[in-house]
Amino acid sequence: MTKRHVFTIAVAAAMLCGFARQLEAKIIVSKDADYVVPVAITGFSGEASSILKFDLYVLGFNIVDPSQAEFEVSGSGNGRVEGRLTVLATKENLFARAYNGGSTRSQAHALADDVVKQIRPELPPIFHGKVAYRVRQGGNAEVGVADFDGHNATIVTHDNSLVAYPAWLPGKFAVLYCSWKNSGTQIFEHDLSTGSRRIFIHSPGSSYSPAVSPDGKKVAMVLDRNGTPNLYAADIDGGNLKQLTFGKDDVSGPSWAPNNQDIVFATRSGRASLTKVNINGGGPQKLRVGGAEVYGNLTQPNWSPDGKWIVFTCGSGPFSICVAPSSGGEAKALVSGEDPCWAPNSRTVIFTRDINHKHVLSLLDVPTKHVKDCTQNSGECSQPAWAR
Amino acid sequence: MKKTTLMLTLGLVTLISITGCKRKPVGVTDIPGMRSPSATGPGNGLENGGVLTSPKNGPDTITQEGLSQVGTETGPYAGTFANGEPNREKFAADTVHFETDSAVIKKGDLSKLDDVANYFKSNQSKEALQIEGNADERGTEQYNLSLGDKRALAVREYLATAGVDAQRMKTVSYGKAKPIDPERNAAAYANNRRVEMVLLVPK
Numbered sequence: 213m214t215k216r217h218v219f220t221i222a223v224a225a226a227m228l229c230g231f232a233r234q235l236e237a238k239i240i241v242s243k244d245a246d247y248v249v250p251v252a253i254t255g256f257s258g259e260a261s262s263i264l265k266f267d268l269y270v271l272g273f274n275i276v277d278p279s280q281a282e283f284e285v286s287g288s289g290n291g292r293v294e295g296r297l298t299v300l301a302t303k304e305n306l307f308a309r310a311y312n313g314g315s316t317r318s319q320a321h322a323l324a325d326d327v328v329k330q331i332r333p334e335l336p337p338i339f340h341g342k343v344a345y346r347v348r349q350g351g352n353a354e355v356g357v358a359d360f361d362g363h364n365a366t367i368v369t370h371d372n373s374l375v376a377y378p379a380w381l382p383g384k385f386a387v388l389y390c391s392w393k394n395s396g397t398q399i400f401e402h403d404l405s406t407g408s409r410r411i412f413i414h415s416p417g418s419s420y421s422p423a424v425s426p427d428g429k430k431v432a433m434v435l436d437r438n439g440t441p442n443l444y445a446a447d448i449d450g451g452n453l454k455q456l457t458f459g460k461d462d463v464s465g466p467s468w469a470p471n472n473q474d475i476v477f478a479t480r481s482g483r484a485s486l487t488k489v490n491i492n493g494g495g496p497q498k499l500r501v502g503g504a505e506v507y508g509n510l511t512q513p514n515w516s517p518d519g520k521w522i523v524f525t526c527g528s529g530p531f532s533i534c535v536a537p538s539s540g541g542e543a544k545a546l547v548s549g550e551d552p553c554w555a556p557n558s559r560t561v562i563f564t565r566d567i568n569h570k571h572v573l574s575l576l577d578v579p580t581k582h583v584k585d586c587t588q589n590s591g592e593c594s595q596p597a598w599a600r
Numbered sequence: 601m602k603k604t605t606l607m608l609t610l611g612l613v614t615l616i617s618i619t620g621c622k623r624k625p626v627g628v629t630d631i632p633g634m635r636s637p638s639a640t641g642p643g644n645g646l647e648n649g650g651v652l653t654s655p656k657n658g659p660d661t662i663t664q665e666g667l668s669q670v671g672t673e674t675g676p677y678a679g680t681f682a683n684g685e686p687n688r689e690k691f692a693a694d695t696v697h698f699e700t701d702s703a704v705i706k707k708g709d710l711s712k713l714d715d716v717a718n719y720f721k722s723n724q725s726k727e728a729l730q731i732e733g734n735a736d737e738r739g740t741e742q743y744n745l746s747l748g749d750k751r752a753l754a755v756r757e758y759l760a761t762a763g764v765d766a767q768r769m770k771t772v773s774y775g776k777a778k779p780i781d782p783e784r785n786a787a788a789y790a791n792n793r794r795v796e797m798v799l800l801v802p803k
Contacts, residue, residue, distance in 0.1 A: 417669030439667040452703035462750045529738040594780040
């Protein structure tokens with residue numbers, strides 16, 4: 213038997229196995245988005261147990277006793293993580309799997325992703341996501357990178373200055389951010405694999421608040437080269453700079469739509485409000501959002517990856533996280549906090565929460581309003597950006 | 601061919617019986633590769649690599665929006681901006697303050713700015729000015745960065761109109777990152793809504 217034959221057999225077996233498992237898992241349960249799914253987690257201990265509870269709560273599940281649960285995740289996390297998902301009413305197994313490689317932490321996150329995939333199959337997995345954020349230490353701030361839940365944190369800049377507003381390059385292990393290192397405010401592009409970086413754009417005056425388009429081809433940012441902060445877009449190599457707003461009102465916090473054409477940002481004339489602009493022209497258009505729960509300045513908009521929603525901050529301290537349809541309309545206040553940023557599933561939001569005047573990163577499940585604080589690292593963390 | 605098919609079938613049966621498809625942990629899911637980010641450090645930051653666009657060094661014009669920023673990396677004061685010694689005391693008494701959410705210079709503060717302008721107009725040295733905009737904590741960080749920027753630019757524009765060479769001034773906004781008064785009351789907020797002017801003295 214040649215190697216090729218062995219390979220063919222292995223592939224065929226894997227396919228058959230996969231097919232069998234699909235048949236077995238024919239009951240794919242998709243609940244309404246705001247339905248809180250009661251789930252029991254049994255057999256796990258220590259790290260694996262706490263990760264499963266954390267992850268599933270963040271995705272809108274409630275962790276309950278098996279007698280009250282609809283589903284049970286049973287298994288063990290000793291040595292390697294093994295898990296089984298069961299519908300308790302019928303005792304039907306939806307899957308049973310063991311995980312190889314990586315750490316217990318990573319395996320437990322993979323099991324949690326598989327549980328979510330079974331019960332909410334429309335959601336892409338998020339539990340191996342990375343987040344970049346600003347961390348304040350004394351009078352300085354640097355950029356850090358961590359797992360979405362705050363673990364495995366690393367500080368990636370050492371400018372002994374202010375560093376802020378990290379933004380990921382989609383599909384790459386690289387970020388843009390602002391540094392005050394050279395006394396003014398400049399945007400840097402930082403390759404996290406090598407640690408090398410360069411100034412992204414040389415513009416007279418200050419440049420800040422970079423946002424990369426979802427296709428990775430364009431960067432929106434604020435430049436004040438004309439004597440007032442205005443919104444600009446450039447190609448990812450820094451060329452082809454185009455001014456998008458021409459007003460005297462200051463602009464801040466741009467975020468791209470998934471069509472790579474529209475940008476939402478905050479602008480202020482009187483109170484700050486949300487505005488959209490298309491990079492191909494047409495001029496800025498106010499995004500009309502309203503509702504009894506929305507007050508004060510509307511800033512820091514962030515467009516969901518599926519294009520349907522815009523999450524933003526309202527108020528004048530304390531602040532609230534609000535969400536509105538991306539076409540405008542009724543906005544709802546969700547929780548206290550600021551700096552919201554969508555996860556790739558367009559359901560989870562990472563944001564900054566104020567606990568006794570200290571900033572911590574926190575996770576919000578928008579439909580159920582479940583909130584979980586990320587593991588706290590030293591320094592005050594804010595301005596989270598989820599890698600997409 | 602027959603032999604191959606037979607072996608394939610046998611192989612399948614064997615594999616399935618070994619691994620099993622049901623009721624036991626079977627699917628083995630590999631974990632996505634985890635990478636550790638690399639930090640910058642001395643020597644590995646390509647700080648000046650990749651000059652992507654040229655600084656605009658055109659004439660200083662008053663545009664419709666206001667005074668254009670000029671590149672401070674070139675020009676007669678470039679050395680001062682790059683290596684100058686900051687003197688924060690010189691214009692400490694000339695700090696100007698703003699109303700909430702406003703970048704409009706108050707009339708009462710104009711005489712302070714006139715004093716600063718006169719200092720530079722009668723001074724032919726290579727001294728330069730850093731104008732630092734700040735906001736109180738009641739706006740979000742991105743919003744306040746823009747607001748602090750606008751305040752610094754408003755001061756810069758007034759000084760330029762009063763006769764200070766635009767190339768001699770550089771603005772920076774710290775948003776709410778550098779409050780001068782950490783308290784949380786109206787007086788502290790008023791103190792923090794400010795533009796400070798820092799004299800840069802060439803070495």
